Amino acid sequence: xxxxxxxxxxxxxxxPQGKTVQNALAQMGYQGIGAVHVGKYLEIELxxxxxxxxxxxxxxxxxxxxxxxxxxDYHLExx
Amino acid sequence: xxxAILQFPASNCDQDALHAVKDVLGHSARLLWHKDHxxxxxxxxxxxxxxxxxxxxxxxxxxxxxxxxxxxxxFAAQGGPVxxxxxxxxxxxEAGLLPGALIRxxxxxxxxEHIFLxxxxxxxxxxxxxxxxxxxxxxxxxxxxxxxxxxxxxxxLKAGRQILWKYANADxxxxxxxxxxGSLWNIAGICNETRNVAGLMPHPERASEPVLGSADGRLIxxxxxxxxxxxxxxxx
Numbered sequence: 001x002x003x004x005x006x007x008x009x010x011x012x013x014x015x016p017q018g019k020t021v022q023n024a025l026a027q028m029g030y031q032g033i034g035a036v037h038v039g040k041y042l043e044i045e046l047x048x049x050x051x052x053x054x055x056x057x058x059x060x061x062x063x064x065x066x067x068x069x070x071x072x073d074y075h076l077e078x079x
Numbered sequence: 080x081x082x083a084i085l086q087f088p089a090s091n092c093d094q095d096a097l098h099a100v101k102d103v104l105g106h107s108a109r110l111l112w113h114k115d116h117x118x119x120x121x122x123x124x125x126x127x128x129x130x131x132x133x134x135x136x137x138x139x140x141x142x143x144x145x146x147x148x149x150x151x152x153x154f155a156a157q158g159g160p161v162x163x164x165x166x167x168x169x170x171x172x173e174a175g176l177l178p179g180a181l182i183r184x185x186x187x188x189x190x191x192e193h194i195f196l197x198x199x200x201x202x203x204x205x206x207x208x209x210x211x212x213x214x215x216x217x218x219x220x221x222x223x224x225x226x227x228x229x230x231x232x233x234x235x236l237k238a239g240r241q242i243l244w245k246y247a248n249a250d251x252x253x254x255x256x257x258x259x260x261g262s263l264w265n266i267a268g269i270c271n272e273t274r275n276v277a278g279l280m281p282h283p284e285r286a287s288e289p290v291l292g293s294a295d296g297r298l299i300x301x302x303x304x305x306x307x308x309x310x311x312x313x314x315x
Contacts, residue, residue, distance in 0.1 A: 009182075013227055014261060016187050065144075068137055068173065070180040071227055 001046040003058050006075045007067045008039035042066060051078050080307050082108035083121040085151075085167075087142045092128035092164065092284060099284040100125070104300055113145035122307050123160045124151055126167030128220070128282060138181060138223050139169035148174055160204045160303060161276045165221055168268070168278030176276045177269060178236065179228030181221075185261025189222040193293070194259055196267055196281055197247035200240045203270050204306035205277045205299050214251055215244075215295040217286040219259055224280040226262035226269075236269055244268035244279055 009015045017038040025033045046054055055078055067074040082100045086093045093110055100108040111118075113131075118124060131142035142148065148170070155161050155176055163171040171177040184190060196215040198206050209215065228236070236242050245265040248257040253265045260280070268279025283296025 012229070013182060014185060014225065016183055016185050016261075020187060065140065066136070068140070068180055070172075070178075070229075071182055 003044040004077045005042040080106045080122045083124045087113045087131035090129035095284045096127040099287040118150045118154045126163040128165030139173035142170045143174040163278035171278045182225045190259045191220045196244045208302040209298045216293045217281040217296045224260040226266040
């Protein structure tokens, strides 16, 4: 089993990396590029077991440690 | 007074903080490794700058789980003064001891330069000796010093006089140009509601004696000493 976690900056938070990548894409000639958000991707290997129990534990870990709720949102998937 | 100066893997301003407190101010100070558990016998804690745990995940995110940080939580809850400088400020925010967060500089550049710091609240353990109107010329050295908090948090900080320092120009004006990292409201340093925990991005320890080009930062440490001395006097 694997957990896949995507952490992105909250919309209200200044994201200079995203803005810079957006500008670079536009300069490369990609037309009509909208806002870019640069985040993090974490992949966590899990032993086989109760998926729901892992989900609860990792939700807690995401909230307490893997993301900072002041500035980031996260999306957790277990497969 | 007896200062504890914390050391995490990749702290790099610990010796400078020790020098400022011990050699410049003449107080006793000791370095405490992050695996230590006790702050018994210490009057104040300084969390110095650096790149604790390589800034992995987020700045300060891993350091906050160090054993010594549990002791800092208890120390702060009992009213003990804690000052976080640069990475120390980031750690205090991650630990929830200070509100908000420090994010990547607006310019994406690592900024290493002297700035002017305007003190906006003089009634705190770390600002009480700074004369009204005095601008502090102190260096910054960070890539992630842009202070962010939600509007409601900012308003609460303002109402509680918890904003201690702001970035300003040489005339003391809080302009956008004088803001080196994009911090909301030009915020450079704040304290908690009970005022005993404070953090700032600039480095007062690197501006604590004339040979370093500025001795303005010394006022912050002198404030802390003065506050501790008056606390002792009151208790007597």
